Amino acid sequence: MLDHQGWKSRAAGLTFRNQAFIDGKFVAARSGKTFDSINPATDEVLASVAACDIEDIDLAVAAGRRAFEDGRWSRMAPGDRKAILLRLADLIRANLTELALLDSLDMGKLVADAATVDVPGSARFFQWHAEAIDKLYDEVAPTGPGDLALVRRVPLGVVGAVVPWNFPLDMATWKSAAALAAGNSVVLKPAEQSPLSALRLAELAAEAGVPDGVFNVVPGLGATAGRALGLHMDVDCLAFTGSTATGKLFMQYAGQSNLKQVWPETGGKSPNIVFADCEDLDKAADMAAFGIFFNQGEVCSANSRLYVERSIKDALVERLVERAKGMQPGDPLDPASRMGAIVDEKQTQAIMRFIEAGRDSADLATGGERVRIEGKGCFVQPTIFSDVKQGDPLARDEIFGPVLSVIPFDSEEEAVGMANDSIYGLAASVWTGSLSRACRVSDRLHVGTVSVNTVDALSAQTPFGGMKQSGFGRDLSLHSLDKYTALKTTWIKYGV
Structure with missing residues (x-):
């Protein structure tokens, strides 16, 4: 563990990714607008970050849809998807100091906690979901002679993920690791207070071999980028962690658009x-x-x-x-x-x-x-x-x-x-x-x-999630894969 001066020295040498990551490339928001990411411990502006809006969300979702339909990830052999996500877990560990600093500078958490809890946890969760990919079996339903009913879990398509600022890297991981493991494309909107580690995660995912278009990160404000993602007609699932009030908005957005699945994990008073x-x-x-x-x-x-x-x-x-x-x-x-x-x-x-x-x-x-x-x-x-x-x-x-x-x-x-x-x-x-x-x-x-x-x-x-107005989404464990997959039955009649 670095000492105080060591952390400060490493922080001074950081560069920040401040553009959206769409279809394998860092790009400015189409509008050219930005918002400031501010260090709450010093009041200093860390970076001016791309403020994505409807047009940028459209581009990211379209990239995710192309990637899903052509099968570059969704139909990749399970063992190959596993190997890529395991490489991503290793890259998170290899860049621990940088990622810990990004979260500490961006939202004020203790860098010691980020370095010993958040970043190792994110690597562990990517590894755990990767290891599960080639160990999940589908079902054969009990039928009579001449009938074969196969029940499979298939990826949904494009998953929108909206995550909070309190654990920026961890929450991005909780959503993305399971969604990617299941074979989906992901469009991730980090909280506007803490976008920096998610943008670096996207770069590491590309380095690990996640194909272009499969993992997109669109920083922006909740009322614009978040709303656009919630209302998008080509997003199949929206996973959200944040306030109860905002979770209710996303459920409304689903009803106003394409009836996409919404999985909220919201407030608490434990x-x-x-x-x-x-x-x-x-x-x-x-x-x-x-x-x-x-x-x-x-x-x-x-x-x-x-x-x-x-x-x-x-x-x-x-x-x-x-x-x-x-x-x-x-x-x-x-x-x-x-x-x-x-x-x-x-x-x-x-x-x-x-x-x-x-x-x-x-x-x-x-x-x-x-x-x-x-x-x-x-x-x-x-x-x-x-x-x-x-x-x-x-x-x-x-x-x-x-x-x-x-x-x-x-x-x-x-x-x-x-x-x-x-x-x-x-x-x-x-x-x-x-x-x-x-x-x-x-x-x-x-x-x-x-x-x-x-x-x-x-x-x-073990699954993490709540009841009542704490929402009904579940992160972690094999149960987390349920919300990113659909049950599909293939019924075959054959001669006996």
């Missing part, structure tokens, strides 16, 4: 329930702090609601305050920093509005201030509110920042009821020394993933 029979309160405090302060709280499954049995509430809050004080924000390029910058000024102000309102409705245990590093940047202290009311916006709304709401409970029934009392259902955590309680409570929580005696557990082998 509960973390700590019972008095928790066997290790220090570990629970460590993980509760990680669950809300990791990545500055800009995590859709962040454990932002902490339900604590009343008899241990004060002891746990005391531990959490101690940990929060040791996780103050700093320069994202300094490996000693424990928290990075908020993605931009708009998000910083939104977080601060929640905090200011919370001062009047709950007890501020620690934090609550916006800070600057060397007089610059979008930084917010790790913040804990104690004795939050269940109906308070602190406990109901997705803040998407380093703000923890602590809510006491007196019984298991009350804890489960409050945890489920949310429009969201993405994830939850349960801390208990009782196996029976762990299973019983997990069964009753209406969420996509329950982590027991840990937080936010995920792997390439």
Whole structure:
């Protein structure tokens, strides 16, 4: 791992890909328009990036359609597709330092986290989906003599992917790796706050051997490029991670256009329930702090609601305050920093509005201030509110920042009821020394993933997604391939 000066030196030597990647080439937006990619830790403009619009989306989708129809990828032998995606995984690893810096500079995350979590994870997920390509078998349905019914999973065609800014490379990977593994063409729109690593990923994909037109990246604003992709009549599937409100828009776009499949993974307000029979309160405090302060709280499954049995509430809050004080924000390029910058000024102000309102409705245990590093940047202290009311916006709304709401409970029934009392259902955590309680409570929580005696557990082998207004898309695992393929039956009659 580089030291602070090493990261700064490498950052100073970076060049940024700032054009759209369409049909194997970097190209300017047809309109000539650009938008600025800004480093939220320093307020400096990193690059002026192509602002794609309807015409650029049309070009990218047409390139993807040509590639799909001529079979250069969709009908490539599974082993050959696998070999190319494995090369891409290796190239991600080989360019780890650059990719980590791109995400850190672009959206403010700690470069140490990007280098040890995000970039290795992206390589691992590409490798995992690549390895699955030649291990998936189709079906033969049970029929009578003289009939042979083959049931196959076939790629859909052109997949549009719209991803958020909190994990730029990881989210691009979660969508693209599975869609490409299934044989589709992809048109990826990264968030306008963080387009740089996706553009570099496209270049690496081409270097790995992904054919021209198969993987296209179209940076642009959500209201223009994102909307154009959602309404496009020749996009077969739209995979989205982001806010619930925007996910609803994409479902509307599908109804207004070609009834394309839409797979949303949207907001969250994940509960973390700590019972008095928790066997290790220090570990629970460590993980509760990680669950809300990791990545500055800009995590859709962040454990932002902490339900604590009343008899241990004060002891746990005391531990959490101690940990929060040791996780103050700093320069994202300094490996000693424990928290990075908020993605931009708009998000910083939104977080601060929640905090200011919370001062009047709950007890501020620690934090609550916006800070600057060397007089610059979008930084917010790790913040804990104690004795939050269940109906308070602190406990109901997705803040998407380093703000923890602590809510006491007196019984298991009350804890489960409050945890489920949310429009969201993405994830939850349960801390208990009782196996029976762990299973019983997990069964009753209406969420996509329950982590027991840990937080936010995920792997390439397990599906990630939610229920209720957290959406119904699933990323990771073999189940992720379901949304990028269609079942096709071929029925053959033969003489017996």
